[in-house]
Amino acid sequence: MAERYEIVQKALLQMLEEKKYATLRDVLVTMNPSDIAALFADLEEKQIPLMFRLLPKEQAAETFVEMDPEEQALLIRGFSDNELKEVLDELYVDDAADIVEEMPANVVKRILKTADPEMRSSINQILRYPENSAGSIMTTEYVSLRPTMTVEEAILRIRRQGVDKETIYTCYVTRPDRKLIGIVTVKDLLLAEDDETAIEDLMTTNLISVTTHSDQEDVAKMFSKYNFLALPVVDGEDRMVGIVTFDDAMDVMEEETTEDMEIMAGITPSEKTYLKSTPWDLFGHRIPWLMLLMVSATFTGMIISSFEEALGMLPALTAFIPMLMDTGGNSGSQSSVTVIRALSLDELSLGDLGRVLWKEIRTAVLCALCLGAVCFLKVLLVDRLLMGNESVSLLVALVVCLTLALTVIIAKVVGCVLPMAAKAMGADPAVMASPFITTIVDALSLLVYFLFAKTLLGV
Amino acid sequence: MAERYEIVQKALLQMLEEKKYATLRDVLVTMNPSDIAALFADLEEKQIPLMFRLLPKEQAAETFVEMDPEEQALLIRGFSDNELKEVLDELYVDDAADIVEEMPANVVKRILKTADPEMRSSINQILRYPENSAGSIMTTEYVSLRPTMTVEEAILRIRRQGVDKETIYTCYVTRPDRKLIGIVTVKDLLLAEDDETAIEDLMTTNLISVTTHSDQEDVAKMFSKYNFLALPVVDGEDRMVGIVTFDDAMDVMEEETTEDMEIMAGITPSEKTYLKSTPWDLFGHRIPWLMLLMVSATFTGMIISSFEEALGMLPALTAFIPMLMDTGGNSGSQSSVTVIRALSLDELSLGDLGRVLWKEIRTAVLCALCLGAVCFLKVLLVDRLLMGNESVSLLVALVVCLTLALTVIIAKVVGCVLPMAAKAMGADPAVMASPFITTIVDALSLLVYFLFAKTLLGV
Numbered sequence: 001m002a003e004r005y006e007i008v009q010k011a012l013l014q015m016l017e018e019k020k021y022a023t024l025r026d027v028l029v030t031m032n033p034s035d036i037a038a039l040f041a042d043l044e045e046k047q048i049p050l051m052f053r054l055l056p057k058e059q060a061a062e063t064f065v066e067m068d069p070e071e072q073a074l075l076i077r078g079f080s081d082n083e084l085k086e087v088l089d090e091l092y093v094d095d096a097a098d099i100v101e102e103m104p105a106n107v108v109k110r111i112l113k114t115a116d117p118e119m120r121s122s123i124n125q126i127l128r129y130p131e132n133s134a135g136s137i138m139t140t141e142y143v144s145l146r147p148t149m150t151v152e153e154a155i156l157r158i159r160r161q162g163v164d165k166e167t168i169y170t171c172y173v174t175r176p177d178r179k180l181i182g183i184v185t186v187k188d189l190l191l192a193e194d195d196e197t198a199i200e201d202l203m204t205t206n207l208i209s210v211t212t213h214s215d216q217e218d219v220a221k222m223f224s225k226y227n228f229l230a231l232p233v234v235d236g237e238d239r240m241v242g243i244v245t246f247d248d249a250m251d252v253m254e255e256e257t258t259e260d261m262e263i264m265a266g267i268t269p270s271e272k273t274y275l276k277s278t279p280w281d282l283f284g285h286r287i288p289w290l291m292l293l294m295v296s297a298t299f300t301g302m303i304i305s306s307f308e309e310a311l312g313m314l315p316a317l318t319a320f321i322p323m324l325m326d327t328g329g330n331s332g333s334q335s336s337v338t339v340i341r342a343l344s345l346d347e348l349s350l351g352d353l354g355r356v357l358w359k360e361i362r363t364a365v366l367c368a369l370c371l372g373a374v375c376f377l378k379v380l381l382v383d384r385l386l387m388g389n390e391s392v393s394l395l396v397a398l399v400v401c402l403t404l405a406l407t408v409i410i411a412k413v414v415g416c417v418l419p420m421a422a423k424a425m426g427a428d429p430a431v432m433a434s435p436f437i438t439t440i441v442d443a444l445s446l447l448v449y450f451l452f453a454k455t456l457l458g459v
Numbered sequence: 460m461a462e463r464y465e466i467v468q469k470a471l472l473q474m475l476e477e478k479k480y481a482t483l484r485d486v487l488v489t490m491n492p493s494d495i496a497a498l499f500a501d502l503e504e505k506q507i508p509l510m511f512r513l514l515p516k517e518q519a520a521e522t523f524v525e526m527d528p529e530e531q532a533l534l535i536r537g538f539s540d541n542e543l544k545e546v547l548d549e550l551y552v553d554d555a556a557d558i559v560e561e562m563p564a565n566v567v568k569r570i571l572k573t574a575d576p577e578m579r580s581s582i583n584q585i586l587r588y589p590e591n592s593a594g595s596i597m598t599t600e601y602v603s604l605r606p607t608m609t610v611e612e613a614i615l616r617i618r619r620q621g622v623d624k625e626t627i628y629t630c631y632v633t634r635p636d637r638k639l640i641g642i643v644t645v646k647d648l649l650l651a652e653d654d655e656t657a658i659e660d661l662m663t664t665n666l667i668s669v670t671t672h673s674d675q676e677d678v679a680k681m682f683s684k685y686n687f688l689a690l691p692v693v694d695g696e697d698r699m700v701g702i703v704t705f706d707d708a709m710d711v712m713e714e715e716t717t718e719d720m721e722i723m724a725g726i727t728p729s730e731k732t733y734l735k736s737t738p739w740d741l742f743g744h745r746i747p748w749l750m751l752l753m754v755s756a757t758f759t760g761m762i763i764s765s766f767e768e769a770l771g772m773l774p775a776l777t778a779f780i781p782m783l784m785d786t787g788g789n790s791g792s793q794s795s796v797t798v799i800r801a802l803s804l805d806e807l808s809l810g811d812l813g814r815v816l817w818k819e820i821r822t823a824v825l826c827a828l829c830l831g832a833v834c835f836l837k838v839l840l841v842d843r844l845l846m847g848n849e850s851v852s853l854l855v856a857l858v859v860c861l862t863l864a865l866t867v868i869i870a871k872v873v874g875c876v877l878p879m880a881a882k883a884m885g886a887d888p889a890v891m892a893s894p895f896i897t898t899i900v901d902a903l904s905l906l907v908y909f910l911f912a913k914t915l916l917g918v
Contacts, residue, residue, distance in 0.1 A: 246709075258800055311770075359741070
């Protein structure tokens with residue numbers, strides 16, 4: 001598929017260079033706006049306005065929405081006031097608000113000056129809501145109906161108003177004070193047996209709504225739970241102010257997942273895509289965690305220093321340190337990632353801590369027995385016999401495999417408890433993933449190692 | 460919100476115990492099927508059929524779809540043939556196929572025997588497609604129109620057939636041989652100015668479709684790219700066989716993300732939720748990777764062994780090993796996770812390797828300079844002055860911080876190259892995350908460490 005796309009792309013760029021504008025336009029009108037936007041990303045700066053002006057009005061607006069902020073800014077700077085107004089008139093309010101958020105101040109000023117008064121006030125309203133709230137991703141364009149309308153009247157209203165609404169398929173039944181009292185779908189309307197049925201007899205009153213200040217992540221979760229096309233957004237007095245549509249929820253899901261993964265890898269989340277980030281951006285998002293974790297590792301170093309004498313007496317012990325630390329870290333990461341994901345999908349709640357702990361302990365014992373046994377054999381066969389290291393005695397093998405077993409158990413307990421503790425304290429559980437767990441487990445595993453060595457080997 | 464739900468839940472369970480069935484039913488009919496299904500998960504086995512029978516037919520079927528396979532199997536075993544048929548008749552074909560896939564053989568047999576012949580053949584058709592293909596998640600119930608119909612005829616057809624279709628909002632225009640030639644939405648139909656307009660003049664012919672064998676992950680990506688409500692599924696001859704709807708795409712997105720995270724943490728992906736997995740399940744999914752990585756760590760141990768003498772001469776060197784290994788591992792994980800996520804969102808393709816490498820190297824140099832400088836100061840101030848370790852000379856500090864700097868650079872290069880190499884070889888890039896990178900980087904960082912120590916310190 002990707003290949004076919006590249007062939008089309010090449011052909012179109014060639015037409016542009018050869019100034020075959022009519023042909024180019026004929027091809028462009030058959031394409032999906034998302035694909036056209038992807039095409040723009042590969043154009044040179046001066047080609048962008050040229051190609052954009054070939055698009056018919058509606059398609060131009062749809063393509064504009066899908067473009068990168070840099071290209072949008074470039075286009076807007078080149079637009080006449082008239083051209084800008086034409087594009088703005090075709091935009092949905094939530095898309096316009098998204099664009100305004102990304103633009104430099106002078107471009108924003110021009111957009112707000114050019115937009116018609118109604119859109120300007122809607123954009124301003126959406127921009128007032130906190131980032132990541134339902135209010136900031138909603139659109140104020142929806143179809144509202146009155147409870148006393150008949151099916152026929154409702155359909156007529158949709159036909160008259162629908163062209164400007166982001167979705168017409170879910171309609172919201174409100175009282176004159178804008179209080180939301182029911183929902184009716186176009187399917188309900190079309191399948192109603194009698195055109196004279198009143199909307200209030202047809203509507204669902206089992207309302208599921210969010211408020212303007214609901215977290216966008218919670219809103220996205222409701223979409224995947226209930227399979228809605230759109231979700232109504234109400235204010236503190238249950239008055240209808242807008243809707244969130246499923247496509248925005250999907251974008252939020254993707255964004256939040258990326259953010260979780262970044263946090264889990266010890267990266268401060270960024271809004272820029274990888275290829276758009278400069279090395280300085282990447283550096284800025286990565287160095288704080290690297291620094292913090294490097295400094296934390298000082299404690300691990302201090303533990304080793306304080307057992308320097310023991311290591312001096314039995315240098316063979318040093319060789320097992322990386323294996324013990326890595327296996328501990330991996331065991332802990334497995335548990336923490338599983339728990340973090342289950343928490344974020346709401347499969348787990350804080351009340352489940354007891355069950356989780358009991359499950360992890362039993363899993364850990366199984367893993368510990370299995371790894372310990374294999375490790376014991378490996379140490380004796382490989383390190384002692386194969387590599388002929390005489391100082392690796394039976395007792396040393398025992399110390400190593402006991403440490404390993406205990407480390408795995410400690411790691412799994414730490415790995416499942418810390419994310420839940422973070423959540424209990426209102427922090428993001430994703431912070432308690434691999435890098436953090438590894439640092440803690442490293443220190444603990446070394447302590448266990450040297451204590452066993454002291455007790456059993458007397459070093 | 461979760462709290463309010465628990466209060467409702469408690470009240471409902473109490474009604475059930477006090478046998479206030481009429482009241483319970485009155486409350487249940489106002490609830491969303493997803494919420495009722497969540498309620499069932501907390502019931503005792505014998506209460507499940509009791510409460511299920513209180514639900515009206517349509518709501519019962521919708522709730523059934525949202526329940527866990529265990530509870531579905533329990534209910535089916537208790538159903539009379541008549542009850543089973545009633546539920547099956549209300550199900551969409553793709554949901555029925557999903558349920559059949561999860562049931563034990565004897566239950567499947569009963570379902571297929573009870574379903575009406577049309578549904579039976581559709582279920583069988585869907586089950587024939589490979590797991591994770593578009594065919595396996597599609598439904599065969601969609602509205603098809605003919606190009607010569609008028610808008611009025613089309614709306615009439617939707618009104619007649621729509622009740623059994625999963626979505627009526629996107630209709631598919633096909634020729635008599637089922638070849639897909641266009642798409643028309645209910646919005647297009649409702650907003651058409653003339654009821655006599657022919658469908659072929661209204662339909663979009665810019666078709667985006669998938670084939671029955673397309674990977675479900677690619678299908679889900681198309682939804683988030685194009686914001687479709689539904690996507691047509693065609694066979695090898697472009698004949699329409701079904702549709703995938705956005706709610707199924709959202710489920711796939713969630714599933715695939717969980718799978719990616721599991722693989723990135725060194726866990727074999729599982730279809731069971733955490734709380735449903737037994738310790739044996741968890742053990743089985745975790746031990747292969749732990750074992751593999753433990754054995755790989757042998758190489759790291761061998762490197763240390765071969766430098767045993769050097770460490771014996773300057774024991775202070777040992778204390779820095781964990782810090783060097785951890786910082787290397789963390790640096791590598793950051794790059795690998797960033798690249799893995801960008802690959803899975805199609806923000807990166809294999810052709811970008813050069814740009815990625817160049818970006819990572821510059822980022823790595825910045826991180827290396829910054830970490831190296833802080834590390835140098837830390838070693839001198841903390842290890843030498845504060846802890847009074849005389850053997851930590853200026854030269855030792857230099858060796859440690861040079862190793863650190865080089866390790867960070869190596870780690871970032873390894874971290875970005877390996878996922879792209881995996882992709883190039885057709886493997887899942889997610890495998891090349893933290894556990895794998897850590898093991899490789901550990902060995903490399905130790906090699907660098909000892910080589911620097913040998914050269915600069917002459918040990």
